[in-house]
Amino acid sequence: MENNKKNYTGIAILFLTISILIMSIGFATRSQTLQINGNTVIGEEPKWDIHFDNLNVLPGSVSGDAVTKAAEITNANSTIINYDIRLKEKGDKYVFTVDVVNAGNIYAEIGSIELIGTSEYDKYVTHKVTYADTGEEVKVGDMLNKNSTTTYKVEIENIYEKSQYEVGEYKLNLSFAVEYIQKQ
Amino acid sequence: MKRKREFQNVAIVVLGLAIIIMSIGYAAYSTPMSITGNTTIQRASWDVKFNNPTTITTATSVSNTLVTGPTITNATALTFGVTLKVGETYDFTVDVVNAGTFNAKLDTYSLTGTKKKGSTTTSLTSSDGQTYSNDYLEYSVQWSDDSPLKGTADTNADTINAGDTKQLKVHVGFIEPSDASVLPSDNEDYTFTLNMSFIQNS
Numbered sequence: 001m002e003n004n005k006k007n008y009t010g011i012a013i014l015f016l017t018i019s020i021l022i023m024s025i026g027f028a029t030r031s032q033t034l035q036i037n038g039n040t041v042i043g044e045e046p047k048w049d050i051h052f053d054n055l056n057v058l059p060g061s062v063s064g065d066a067v068t069k070a071a072e073i074t075n076a077n078s079t080i081i082n083y084d085i086r087l088k089e090k091g092d093k094y095v096f097t098v099d100v101v102n103a104g105n106i107y108a109e110i111g112s113i114e115l116i117g118t119s120e121y122d123k124y125v126t127h128k129v130t131y132a133d134t135g136e137e138v139k140v141g142d143m144l145n146k147n148s149t150t151t152y153k154v155e156i157e158n159i160y161e162k163s164q165y166e167v168g169e170y171k172l173n174l175s176f177a178v179e180y181i182q183k184q
Numbered sequence: 185m186k187r188k189r190e191f192q193n194v195a196i197v198v199l200g201l202a203i204i205i206m207s208i209g210y211a212a213y214s215t216p217m218s219i220t221g222n223t224t225i226q227r228a229s230w231d232v233k234f235n236n237p238t239t240i241t242t243a244t245s246v247s248n249t250l251v252t253g254p255t256i257t258n259a260t261a262l263t264f265g266v267t268l269k270v271g272e273t274y275d276f277t278v279d280v281v282n283a284g285t286f287n288a289k290l291d292t293y294s295l296t297g298t299k300k301k302g303s304t305t306t307s308l309t310s311s312d313g314q315t316y317s318n319d320y321l322e323y324s325v326q327w328s329d330d331s332p333l334k335g336t337a338d339t340n341a342d343t344i345n346a347g348d349t350k351q352l353k354v355h356v357g358f359i360e361p362s363d364a365s366v367l368p369s370d371n372e373d374y375t376f377t378l379n380m381s382f383i384q385n386s
Contacts, residue, residue, distance in 0.1 A: 050215040071221065083221035094223075106213060124225045156223055162285050166227045175220040182213035 049104040050144070050180045051078035058095040062087060071096045071154070087125065087158035095155045097132045100144065102180075108144045111181035117174045124160045129153070129176045143183060231284035232344065232382045233259035240275040244357070254278060254354075268358035270320070270367065275355050277328055280380075282344040289385035290335045290342040295325070297376040301368070308374070316376065319366040322357045325378050333380070343385050 052073045062085060071083035071094075085094045102108050118127045129138050132151040144150055156174065237254035239245075252265035254276050266274040282288050297308035297316055310316045314333045315324040326332050327342070328351040334342050344350050361367065 048213045048215070050217070052217065068222075071219075079215060079217040081219040081221075085221065086224040086226070088224075088226040098219075100217070108213075108215075111214060125223060129219065152219075154219055156221070158225055160225055160227070162226075162228045164228050164286065167229055168227055169229075170225045170227050172223045172225060173220070174223060175218060177216065177218045177220075179214055179216045181215075 044105050046106055047104040048106050048182070050100065050102055050108055052081060053078060053099045053101050053149075055081065055096060055098040058097065061094045061096070062092050066092070067094075071098075073098075085156070087156065090158050090160055090162075093155060093157035095153065097151050097153050099149050099151050100180075101149045102144045102146055105146045107146050107183035108180045109183045110138070110140050110142045110144075110178055112177075112179045113138065113140055114177040115175070116177065117172060121172045121174070124158065124170065124172060125174070126155070126157045126159055127174050127176075128155045130155075138178065144180060226285075228286065229284040230286055230384070232280065232282050232288050234262050235259070235279045235281045235349075237262060237264075237276055237278040240277060240353075242273060242275060244271060244273045246272040246274050264354075266356060268356065270358055270360050273355065273357040275353065278352050278354070279349045280344060280352060281349045282346055282382075285346050287343065287345045287385040288382040289344075290333060291381045291383040292335050292337070293333050293378065293380045295323075295376060295378045297323070297374060300373040300375075301370060308376075314378065319361045319363075320359055320368070321374060322355070322359060323374070323376050324355045326353055327351065328353045335381075336383075344382070345385075 055071060055073055057071060066086045066088065067084075068086070069082065069084035071081055074080050074082045081098060083094070083096075086092075087094065115127070121127075130136060130153050131138060132153040135153075138152060154176070234256045237256060239248075239251070239253060246266055246268055250267040251274060252263075254262050254264040256262050256278075262278055264274075264276070268274065294313045295310035295316060297310070299306045299308055308316055312332070314326065315322075317323070330353075334340060342350070
């Protein structure tokens, strides 16, 4: 009796297993993968564009013979400004403003700033780059929003007390280098 | 178990690539900009020089055609040439400019000259270092206010402060002597050199 019951159970299990296998195989052979491919762009095409624009030399700056080369944006990408001036007497100064434009659609911030020559020549001139609207110093981390503009004010002033022990002309090379990067 | 590890490994690789791609994406956006310039400062300077020679016309002035006008060389030397007949004069002014940052004073001055007649050259001397005269020729250098040059050997040497200018007046005249017999029978070439030495006025 028990043997018959066991045999029936075994056969049932086997049958079930075979059925499942057949169904699985059946499913496996009767399946078709369908695929829909497509590219979807979310938002605008990224655009990165930071440059100088709209440079203006302010009244009170030295002029005429004292300006060998007026400050101007000198490269095609509008990222370099050059000038060549003479500040002969104490109090002579050269001041100009220039816009920094973020014409892209990516938020930017200042990643690094390097002032070259300022400490070396600090008994001869003051050299400042500030924001024209607030007077605050331009510094690392300052943001420049997408599609926006800020304005730098660049000031160079002769503060030198002439001494009989230092004679002749003295040429200083001053540089303000700033790198804008994508806001993290 | 093995399958799970493969799935995990693939997932880590995909995530890693995604992070790298995102990082590259962020680092690609940067713009270096610069504002660079040369600034020349004028420190102390010693700069005393001639400037602005100007001929003065008077009733006895020689014709311009007989004048090689005063020419300044290197800002500190001035030369001129003139051919005079009896009764003619030549006058001009020139500025002495202190364009430096030190006050200056006249230390010494001297006038030397030569006369060449034919092949003979004779040295001339000045009694006061700023004028010369003989029977028919007069030559003088003085300040435009008709005051004589005064150096440190004199009382109250002439001074020119930094940024200031004083004007010299130079006069040459071929005068008609009372005794016409002393007039030269041939042409005479006169060359005068006036040296003025300025020093710092402390």
